[in-house]
Structures are given as C-alpha cells and as structure tokens.
Amino acid sequence: MTVKVAPSLLAADFGRLREEVARVEAAGADLLHLDIMDGHFVPNITFGPQVVAALRPHSRLPFDVHLMIEQPERYAEDFLAAGADLITVHVEAVVHLHRLLTRLKERGVMVGVALNPSTPAVMVEEVLPLVDVVLVMTVNPGFGGQKFIPEVVPKIAHLTRMIAAKESRALIEVDGGIDATTAPLVVEAGAQILVAGTSVFKADKVEEAIRMLKEAGKGVEVCGRDADRH
Numbered sequence: 297m298t299v300k301v302a303p304s305l306l307a308a309d310f311g312r313l314r315e316e317v318a319r320v321e322a323a324g325a326d327l328l329h330l331d332i333m334d335g336h337f338v339p340n341i342t343f344g345p346q347v348v349a350a351l352r353p354h355s356r357l358p359f360d361v362h363l364m365i366e367q368p369e370r371y372a373e374d375f376l377a378a379g380a381d382l383i384t385v386h387v388e389a390v391v392h393l394h395r396l397l398t399r400l401k402e403r404g405v406m407v408g409v410a411l412n413p414s415t416p417a418v419m420v421e422e423v424l425p426l427v428d429v430v431l432v433m434t435v436n437p438g439f440g441g442q443k444f445i446p447e448v449v450p451k452i453a454h455l456t457r458m459i460a461a462k463e464s465r466a467l468i469e470v471d472g473g474i475d476a477t478t479a480p481l482v483v484e485a486g487a488q489i490l491v492a493g494t495s496v497f498k499a500d501k502v503e504e505a506i507r508m509l510k511e512a513g514k515g516v517e518v519c520g521r522d523a524d525r526h
C-alpha cells in the first residue's frame with residue numbers, strides 16, 4: 297500500500313520556517329501538516345493564517361491544515377484564502393459539521409474531520425461520503441513529542457471497515473507519536489497518511505526518516521485502499 301508522509305511543522309525550528317519546509321520537501325514529504333492551535337480547544341497556541349500565507353509561495357507541497365481550534369467555522373475561510381489544500385476540523389469542536397464541510401467543499405478545498413483519542417469512530421459515520429480525510433489522533437492534541445496511544449489502533453481498523461461499507465473515498469490520516477516503530481501498527485489497521493513531527497524534523501537524516509515511514513506500507517494490503525488513488 298502506498299503511504300504518504302506529512303511532516304508536522306510543529307516540530308520545526310520556528311525561527312527558520314521557510315528553510316524547514318524546503319528541507320522536508322527535498323527529503324520526500326508528500327504533504328505539509330500545519331497545526332493551528334488556539335489555546336482554547338487545546339492548551340497551546342501556534343500560528344494563524346498569516347504564517348500559512350507567508351509559506352505558501354515557497355512550497356509545492358499540498359498544505360494540510362489541521363484546525364485545533366474552537367468554532368473553526370469562524371476561521372476556515374481565512375485558511376482557505378491563505379492557501380490551504382486540505383482543511384481538517386475536529387468533530388468535537390463543531391455543532392453543524394455537515395453544514396461546514398458542505399460549505400468548504402463548495403469552495404473547492406479538500407476537507408477532513410479529526411477525532412480525539414477518546415472520540416468514537418461513529419461520530420464521523422454520517423459525513424464519510426463528504427470528506428476526503430479522517431484524521432485519527434493517536435495522542436491527545438496540543439503538543440508534539442508525546443507518546444503514541446496504542447489503544448487507538450482498533451478505531452483505525454473500525455474506520456477502515458466503515459469507510460469501505462459506505463463506499464467513501466476518505467483516506468485515513470494518523471497523527472501523534474508516529475515513527476518507524478508505530479507506523480506499521482497504524483498502516484496495518486488502514487492508515488494511509490502519516491503525520492510525523494518529532495521523528496522527521498528531529499531526525500539526523502530527514503530523508504531516511506521519511507523513507508522508513510513510507511516503508512511501513514510495503515507488503516500491506518488493506519482491501520484496495522491506497523493513498524495514491526486520490
């Protein structure tokens with residue numbers, strides 16, 4: 297199975313963001329994961345649409361914007377204007393999820409829904425026909441460098457079956473504590489996009505780190521699911 301790697305900018309050197317993006321792009325990244333935190337939905341603050349817009353002209357990578365914010369419907373358009381290719385919102389943060397996803401889809405952007413570790417898969421079942429990505433958090437969101445929560449793996453497998461049953465095209469993305477040891481566990485369960493902060497940006501050899509994550513897909517077949525078909 298082809299696996300895509302999305303380095304998370306949260307683990308980059310914030311004083312050299314442009315160079316850091318170029319570094320992972322040259323090393324084989326497939327997407328750039330941008331973590332937006334508001335200090336309310338999660339206990340940390342990162343950056344807003346201005347930073348996304350400032351980086352946009354300097355990279356060809358699809359920008360995968362993960363909104364860890366309350367009321368994402370108030371800000372999603374700003375991230376779209378800033379150059380996001382994929383906008384992911386947390387199901388725990390939105391009341392009218394279907395409305396927001398429909399509006400964003402109409403604007404031509406890809407959309408994703410994210411689930412905290414304690415949120416069950418069934419919370420996204422009704423919107424599976426609408427979404428491009430289901431983002432499964434394998435740590436509690438807010439910080440990089442946390443320990444992978446293995447109890448989330450059965451939820452990935454459950455979502456894989458649910459997506460197939462609904463004939464949805466959604467890809468499963470996982471985020472938190474992903475490295476060469478944990479990647480095979482999530483890929484075997486059906487994950488197709490691996491977000492990795494620490495294991496990529498803090499690696500001695502970034503290219504090798506990305507290659508090792510992609511290797512997790514080798515020899516794995518999960519009922520015809522492949523990140524490349526998108």
Ligand SMILES: O=C(CO)[C@@H](O)[C@H](O)COP(=O)(O)O
Pocket residue numbers: 304306307329331362435436437438439440441442471472473474491492493494495
């Ligand atoms: O969204 C988040 C954290 O909330 C992630 O994107 C982390 O940034 C992943 O970092 P590592 O666990 O790979 O260090």
